Structure formats: structure tokens, C-alpha cells
Amino acid sequence: MSRLRERLPILLLFWGAFLLLHIACRSVNFQLKSPLCGITVLFSLIYIFTPAKLRSLFANGLLAVSTLYLTAAALDLLVRPWVIDRFYYRPEERFYTHWTRHDRIGRYAPLVDFKGTVYGDLAAMAQRPEWRDERQVRFQTDRFGFRNEDPRPTSPVSLFVLGDSAADGTGVTQPETVTSRLRALSSKPAYNLSIICIGPWGEYVNLISEWPRLPVGERPRIYWVLFTANDMEDPCWPASPEKIQWKTPWERVRTRVQNIRRHSAISYFLLGLDQSVQGAKRQVIVKDFFGKPLLFFDVYRDEARRTARDLTRHRYMPDVQKSIQAMGAWAREHKVEVVVVSLSSKEQVYEWVLKDQKPWPTPAAPTPFFLAIQDICQKAGLKAIDLNPCLVKESKRLYEKTGELLWWRDDTHPNGQGHAAVARFIMELERKRPKA
Structure with missing residues (x-):
């Protein structure tokens, strides 16, 4: 439990980024059969059970993936006004x-x-x-x-x-x-x-x-x-x-x-x-x-x-x-x-x-x-x-x-x-x- 408490802030940030991507993009779902959700669960488990000497390395990896999630969510929301006419013909x-x-x-x-x-x-x-x-x-x-x-x-x-x-x-x-x-x-x-x-x-x-x-x-x-x-x-x-x-x-x-x-x-x-x-x-x-x-x-x-x-x-x-x-x-x-x-x-x-x-x-x-x-x-x-x-x-x-x-x-x-x-x-x- 102490290991989980130590790593909880990074996990919360990681899953918060995934949640925002889920809200922005309907292709991202909270289902294990969804590839991105499965990868997110896998990365979380690896981070939880990673030895202490490798914790910093995997924490940086999760932060990098979180940045990718947040960037994708922001881009999805920002480009909508410019591309919406292309997606809808009426x-x-x-x-x-x-x-x-x-x-x-x-x-x-x-x-x-x-x-x-x-x-x-x-x-x-x-x-x-x-x-x-x-x-x-x-x-x-x-x-x-x-x-x-x-x-x-x-x-x-x-x-x-x-x-x-x-x-x-x-x-x-x-x-x-x-x-x-x-x-x-x-x-x-x-x-x-x-x-x-x-x-x-x-x-x-x-x-x-x-x-x-x-x-x-x-x-x-x-x-x-x-x-x-x-x-x-x-x-x-x-x-x-x-x-x-x-x-x-x-x-x-x-x-x-x-x-x-x-x-x-x-x-x-x-x-x-x-x-x-x-x-x-x-x-x-x-x-x-x-x-x-x-x-x-x-x-x-x-x-x-x-x-x-x-x-x-x-x-x-x-x-x-x-x-x-x-x-x-x-x-x-x-x-x-x-x-x-x-x-x-x-x-x-x-x-x-x-x-x-x-x-x-x-x-x-x-x-x-x-x-x-x-x-x-x-x-x-x-x-x-x-x-x-x-x-x-x-x-x-x-x-x-x-x-x-x-x-x-x-x-x-x-x-x-x-x-x-x-x-x-x-x-x-x-x-x-x-x-x-």
C-alpha cells in the first residue's frame, strides 16, 4: 500500500489525462477491449509494480504519455471550428x-x-x-x-x-x-x-x-x-x-x-x-x-x-x-x-x-x-x-x-x-x- 500511495499522484495525472482525451474523442473508451484503454491499464500496472530503482524512469514515461493524451485532446477541441464543415455535409x-x-x-x-x-x-x-x-x-x-x-x-x-x-x-x-x-x-x-x-x-x-x-x-x-x-x-x-x-x-x-x-x-x-x-x-x-x-x-x-x-x-x-x-x-x-x-x-x-x-x-x-x-x-x-x-x-x-x-x-x-x-x-x- 505504501508503494501505491507514493505513486498515486503520477497515476492520477496519467488517468486524468486519459479522461480528458476520452471526453474529447469518442474513439477513446473506458473499456479494456479498447486498445488505448488497455495500454493505459497496462502502463499503470507496470508503474505500480516497477522496482524502486526504476520508478523515476517509468514515471517520466507516464508523464510523456500523459502529455501526448493532453495534446491530442487539446488539438481535437481546437481544430473543430476549422474542420467541422468537412465532416458534415448538411x-x-x-x-x-x-x-x-x-x-x-x-x-x-x-x-x-x-x-x-x-x-x-x-x-x-x-x-x-x-x-x-x-x-x-x-x-x-x-x-x-x-x-x-x-x-x-x-x-x-x-x-x-x-x-x-x-x-x-x-x-x-x-x-x-x-x-x-x-x-x-x-x-x-x-x-x-x-x-x-x-x-x-x-x-x-x-x-x-x-x-x-x-x-x-x-x-x-x-x-x-x-x-x-x-x-x-x-x-x-x-x-x-x-x-x-x-x-x-x-x-x-x-x-x-x-x-x-x-x-x-x-x-x-x-x-x-x-x-x-x-x-x-x-x-x-x-x-x-x-x-x-x-x-x-x-x-x-x-x-x-x-x-x-x-x-x-x-x-x-x-x-x-x-x-x-x-x-x-x-x-x-x-x-x-x-x-x-x-x-x-x-x-x-x-x-x-x-x-x-x-x-x-x-x-x-x-x-x-x-x-x-x-x-x-x-x-x-x-x-x-x-x-x-x-x-x-x-x-x-x-x-x-x-x-x-x-x-x-x-x-x-x-x-x-x-x-x-x-x-x-x-x-x-x-x-x-x-x-x-
Whole structure:
């Protein structure tokens, strides 16, 4: 014990330096299977059991390694402002943070006002600059981390959009998102509760956690946008409010550390060398669309091939069903109307391009995803609508009139025209809504 007490100051300095490197760099973990952690443990044990005559030599070695750790941590933090644009091709990922209240849900950084050039996720995966459909976007968030222009809405809001990146407006400039277009079309406040990297369960949790602080107007209606391409692939957890596991104060501290670590410059450099990331380019499908490349995602193509029968037997269907049932129960309790909107994928709206068929087969059928959840929504007391027939029809009309698409050529997400089509459809539902 006396030997350990004598050598404790050097060990504390050594592990303190490792801790700072861990906070700065997400590639450094407190796990023995992590090479750097294993080396740190090994050096510590060697130093503890080193004979007294060699103590000074090994102490200097640990101090040298500590200096390397501290230098790496400082460099990682200092270079971030200069290299961050290289790591993030769009603001959604750049400003995304882990939510301090729950592990599996995120938020954007509050009060962001970003302007810049972006391109699509498929072009980023393919690593082909010539396929980029570059555009200028403005990305704004409110003080709660959602894409809304008003930092803190105070006027009563009766129209809400809830969903994932497809509803949030990923890749689209702020005035062209569904929510912004709804404000313009209705001249009334509308609020965006959507966020990236989330599924039906997370969207439900988002709603029930944010609802108490929202200035809700008369006869509120929530349009819950479910994305057919990946919402069946998102696992769910207990949906009852009393069973949701919120973070403890200590876990919230850990989350703040994670948010520092996720922007690590060193980690992004190492990620670029990862062969599994390099292999993502093989998931991009390129098709000729009237002389120009149109990119698709093979994972979404495979999802589009599933039948309604396949989806009803999907391993996560019981989880999706629980989330829809919980949403129905919440809507009845709070006297809120929730409309489930099934939003098709690019691979479904432009399916004929993928299959090398003649343009725009008519009529477009409902998606298997919609057919799989339709009865579940009805039993939960939620109205469900499939946008696929509307979007296929609009894709034909728009291209024949302007030569434009509803999706970015290089992205899995709808473009401004796609958001406009969804907003017009929602407004048509609002006009048909019975008066109180």
C-alpha cells in the first residue's frame, strides 16, 4: 500500500489525462477491449509494480504519455471550428445532439440560424461529387431544439407536424419545409415537432414530453407522418408514460459528455478510414432519369418490395402497434385529433424508374406499409391516410409542367416541391374538416 500511495499522484495525472482525451474523442473508451484503454491499464500496472530503482524512469514515461493524451485532446477541441464543415455535409447532423432526458431520442442545438450549401445523403454515401444536387439552405431551430423560426412560440397553435427526418425537412431550406408552408398557406401558426433519427415510438415520446409546454389553441390537430421506408425498422420500448425510463441526473451529465465527444475531429478522421463506411457506396443505386442520374437507396428499395403480409409479420410490428395504440389513448385523454399520414419513399413514388418500366403507371396503389397499419390505426381511434397515390400523380404532373421532381436527385428525402405537395394535401384535409 505504501508503494501505491507514493505513486498515486503520477497515476492520477496519467488517468486524468486519459479522461480528458476520452471526453474529447469518442474513439477513446473506458473499456479494456479498447486498445488505448488497455495500454493505459497496462502502463499503470507496470508503474505500480516497477522496482524502486526504476520508478523515476517509468514515471517520466507516464508523464510523456500523459502529455501526448493532453495534446491530442487539446488539438481535437481546437481544430473543430476549422474542420467541422468537412465532416458534415448538411446541418441536421452537425447540430444534432443526444437529448438529456432520454437515451434514444435527440434534439437539435437550440437557437441555430445556419446558412450554407448542402447536398444529399446518397451522394455522400456514393462519394461521387459529380452526383451532388447542391443547394443553398437556411436551417433554424427554436429554443427547444426543433425546426421552427419562432424561438419561443406564444401564439396559440392548433396545427402540429410530428415525424422523423422526412417530415422535419432534412435537406430543405427553412421556408420550404412542410410546417413553414402550412403557416404560409393557412396564415395560422403551425409547429414542427419532428426530428431526425427517430421512429414511431420516439415520436410519441417527443409529443407527450413537449405537449405540456406548448401554447395549444382550439381544436388542435396533429399530423403524424410515418415514413414507409424505415419506420418499421425502428425498435420501440414501453409506450406507457409511467413506464418510460427518463434519465437520472448522473445520466444527463453523461449525455452532455457524449454530445462533446460526438463532434470529435480525430474520430471523424478515423471513421473515414473505416472500410465498413467505405462500403456504403455499394448501397447506392444509380438510374438514368431522362438523361440525368437519379439515386436510390437499396435498403429502401428492399423495404418497398415487402408486401403488407410481410410487414404484419415483421419482428417490430408489435412495437409499432403499441406505439399507435398509446398515441390513440393519449389523443382521447387530451381531446386531440391525431391524423396518421403514411409518407411514401422515393423508391415507391418513382418505382417505375427502379424497375426500368414505362413512366408513371396509373393508378398508384396504396403502399403495403399503409395497408399493414390501417386497421391498427382505426382500432386506436386514429384516422389514417396514404399519400402514395397523391404523390405519384403529383410527380407526373410536376415533371410534365416544370421538369422538376418531388425528391432531390441525390437524396432519400423529399425536396421543397415534395414538402409543398404534402402541405397542400394537409391543407385540403383542413378545409374539409367539419366546423365545431
